[in-house]
Amino acid sequence: MSFFDLQGYGWLLLQGAKLTLYVGICSMVLAMGLGLLGVLCKFSRSSLVRFAADTYTTVIRGIPELILILLVYYGVPTLIQDVTAKFGQPVYVSFDPFVAGVATIGFIYGAFSTEVFRGAYLAVPRGQVEAARACGMSRALTFRRVILPQMMRFALPGLGNVWMVLIKATALISVIQLPELMRNADIAARAPREPFTFFFAASLIYLLITIGSNLVQQWAEKRASRGIITD
Amino acid sequence: MEIIIESLPRLLGGAVITLEITFLSVxxxxxLAIPLAVMRVSRLRCLWMPVYAFTFYFRGTPLLVQIFLIYYGSGQFQVFLDSVGLWHFFKSPWFCAVLALTLNTAAYSAEIFRGGIQGVPRGEVEAAQACGMSGLLLYRRIVIPKALRIAWPAYTNEVIFLLQASSLVSIITVMDITGVAREISARSFAFYELFLAAAAIYLVLVYGILWIFKRIENRINAYLQVGQH
Incomplete structure (x- = not known):
């Protein structure tokens, strides 16, 4: 069957898939870190910090990922160059596509994670926080011991969704030439002049990643709610 | 700063293309999504399974792959498409962009509306059946209007996502906001100026559309608001 013959380019796709997963996991870790930081800011006592967190989530969620990727990869180095030139000595920097990609995707989905964590934070019963405070725990200790463990359970379904969108968004990093799955499919499609075959094969690999992630999510949610009695 | 003002007319022209493509695809x-959602909740295997496969594929793969599959992938079937007279469409990036975005949003929306249909209270359906409604009439008068009201907030999100996702069409050379910003910045090296300007335009569009959809939501749920005039 010639339709599914990848003509020796199969390994290129698999290598790309490996990098896609790697980029995805790095971005997700960054996004969750930023999300936790964001939610702490959203419930901060300082109104300035709250305003900064609100601005972050509002602005980032209103701008397309592609624009932000291009802005970080092409815009930030030229911005640094222009600003430093004003002070006399221009500094030339350039970003590695991997770093730019992970930073941007992580930064974008950090905003989405913040919203997920915010909902999870609000789902923790207030009485428990008050009880912890009454026991003499400080705000930080209450957060670490009482809020955070329960918050993580409430946040799991939302974080799963963020991951699903995030892993598909990594395809956009191909625009700045990071050799992940999408970019490699593009390269492979050129030589044998069979674009449909290669992009379809790539899409099936993405589909496999989605199916795998679904299974992991189901397992994690089940595990996180063990010991929870539901009626 | 000058470069932004200079390229503003072209960026706004791009905004028109962005809105045009988004509006058509939405x-x-x-x-497409309404009948798909109705098929999806059917008990007949030959109805729900194809819809399940369709939504699973389009929600499980990146939009960029879908755009490339349609735009570049169609080239593999040029002879066939030419013989049935469709090649004329598939060689146009604009057509492929709208086709890909339409199929993508149809898949996501079908799942959203399915949730809406399943959220329609049983009692309302039973009441309608008791009044003698069934089949299409029941769907047209009772189920679909209620399902739309339930699904509206989620659907609003989907439209916003689609507006942002439409920036991907710039990769297949459509001159939308992103396309214009990329072209001008590549020529003038004014990268951050142009991309920040483009980001600002998207922000305005996103929150503008959000405002309109909120107005529609209030309107279609007006009957639920007690004592407000």
């Missing part, structure tokens, strides 16, 4: 996607 409209066509909506028209």
């Amino acid at each position: 409209l066509l996607g909506f028209v």
Whole structure:
């Protein structure tokens, strides 16, 4: 069957898939870190910090990922160059596509994670926080011991969704030439002049990643709610 | 700063293309999604399974792959498409962009509307059946209007996502906001100026559309608001 013959380019796709997963996991870790930081800011006592967190989530969620990727990869180095030139000595920097990609995707989905964590934070019963405070725990200790463990359970379904969108968004990093799955499919499609075959094969690999992630999510949610009695 | 003002007319021209592509895809996607959602909740295997496969594929793969599959992938079937007279469409990036976005949003919207249909209270359906309604009439008068009201907030999100996702069409050379910003910045090296300007335009569009959809939401739920005039 010639339709599914990848003509020796199969390994290129698999290598790309490996990098896609790697980029995805790095971005997700960054996004969750930023999300936790964001939610702490959203419930901060300082109104300035709250305003900064609100601005972050509002602005980032209103701008397309592609624009932000291009802005970080092409815009930030030229911005640094222009600003430093004003002070006399221009500094030339350039970003590695991997770093730019992970930073941007992580930064974008950090905003989405913040919203997920915010909902999870609000789902923790207030009485428990008050009880912890009454026991003499400080705000930080209450957060670490009482809020955070329960918050993580409430946040799991939302974080799963963020991951699903995030892993598909990594395809956009191909625009700045990071050799992940999408970019490699593009390269492979050129030589044998069979674009449909290669992009379809790539899409099936993405589909496999989605199916795998679904299974992991189901397992994690089940595990996180063990010991929870539901009626 | 000057470069932003200079390129503003072209960026706004790009905004028109962005809105045009988004509007068309949302409209066509909506028209497709309603019957798909109805099929999806059917008990007949030959109805729900194809819809399940369709939504699973389009929600499980990146939009960029879908755009490339349609735009570049169609080239593999040029001879066939030419013989049935469709090649004329598939060689146009604009057509492929709208087709890909339409199919993508149809898949997501179908799942959203399915949730809406399943959220329609049993009692309302039973009451309608007791009044003698069934089949299409029941769906047209009772189920679909209620399902749309339930699904509206989620559907609003989907439209916003689609507007942002439409920036991907710049990769297949459509001159939308992103396309214009990329072209001008590549020539003038004014990268951050142009991309920040483009980001600002998207922000305005996103929150503008959000405002309109909120107005529609208030309107279609007006009957639920007690004592407000």
